[in-house]
Amino acid sequence: MTHSVNSIPVITIDGPTASGKGTVAQLVADTLHFHYLDSGALYRLTALSALRQQVALDNEAALAQTASSLRPRFEGGEVYLDGDSVSMAIRAEEVGNTASKIAALPAVRQALVELQLRFREAPGLIADGRDMGTVIFPDACLKVFLTASAEARAQRRYKQLIDKGFSANINDLLKDLNERDARDANRAVAPLKPAEGAYLLDTSNLTVNQAVEQVLGWYAAVKK
Numbered sequence: 001m002t003h004s005v006n007s008i009p010v011i012t013i014d015g016p017t018a019s020g021k022g023t024v025a026q027l028v029a030d031t032l033h034f035h036y037l038d039s040g041a042l043y044r045l046t047a048l049s050a051l052r053q054q055v056a057l058d059n060e061a062a063l064a065q066t067a068s069s070l071r072p073r074f075e076g077g078e079v080y081l082d083g084d085s086v087s088m089a090i091r092a093e094e095v096g097n098t099a100s101k102i103a104a105l106p107a108v109r110q111a112l113v114e115l116q117l118r119f120r121e122a123p124g125l126i127a128d129g130r131d132m133g134t135v136i137f138p139d140a141c142l143k144v145f146l147t148a149s150a151e152a153r154a155q156r157r158y159k160q161l162i163d164k165g166f167s168a169n170i171n172d173l174l175k176d177l178n179e180r181d182a183r184d185a186n187r188a189v190a191p192l193k194p195a196e197g198a199y200l201l202d203t204s205n206l207t208v209n210q211a212v213e214q215v216l217g218w219y220a221a222v223k224k
């Protein structure tokens with residue numbers, strides 16, 4: 001057994017789109033003073049770069065090249081690409097949709113593996129995504145699969161977009177969300193599914209704080 005990296009604890013939080021993972025994961029990270037990996041942001045950054053550089057969205061090799069040349073900087077809740085803050089730009093629905101499509105390409109996923117592993121730094125990491133527990137950090141000490149009903153998720157996404165000043169339509173969001181779920185769950189590589197041994201957390205009727213407390217409680221129990 002190697003020490004160093006593998007002795008650094010990882011908590012994975014995977015789940016479908018707009019399930020509230022990001023908010024819960026960030027708060028758990030803040031409480032434990034752990035690092036935070038928003039792996040979806042890496043797919044979104046790849047999508048944004050590809051759109052900006054007009055890379056053809058069916059050119060897997062070129063998209064993988066875009067992914068492996070990403071040098072994002074995460075700082076104070078913001079993400080920078082080549083010195084520019086792109087925190088807002090990567091949240092646009094077009095970017096999210098493109099991210100969801102290119103995330104189905106094996107070469108793109110492979111190109112992002114190393115970058116994700118580098119987030120594992122002392123004293124620990126909360127990794128948020130779709131395949132954190134199944135593929136990227138299979139040795140995580142706690143794996144959570146966080147879900148919520150499609151309606152609850154559409155409401156949350158709606159509120160999130162409106163708060164950020166984007167316009168949104170609840171029915172379009174619901175349709176979009178169902179399509180994204182289907183793509184994430186049915187792709188051949190790293191499909192969205194609970195990791196073996198994952199704790200299931202349905203947040204449809206939970207407040208953010210209740211969800212955070214549950215994850216912290218599970219972590220306290222496995223840490224012993």
Ligand code: CDP
Nearest residue numbers: 017018039040041043099100103129130131
């Ligand atoms: O906001 P939303 O939950 O839709 O997406 P996100 O977590 O920001 O991730 C953007 C897209 O990247 C998702 O639609 C997924 O298809 C993909 N993704 C993935 O395939 N694997 C991950 N570990 C994280 C995200």
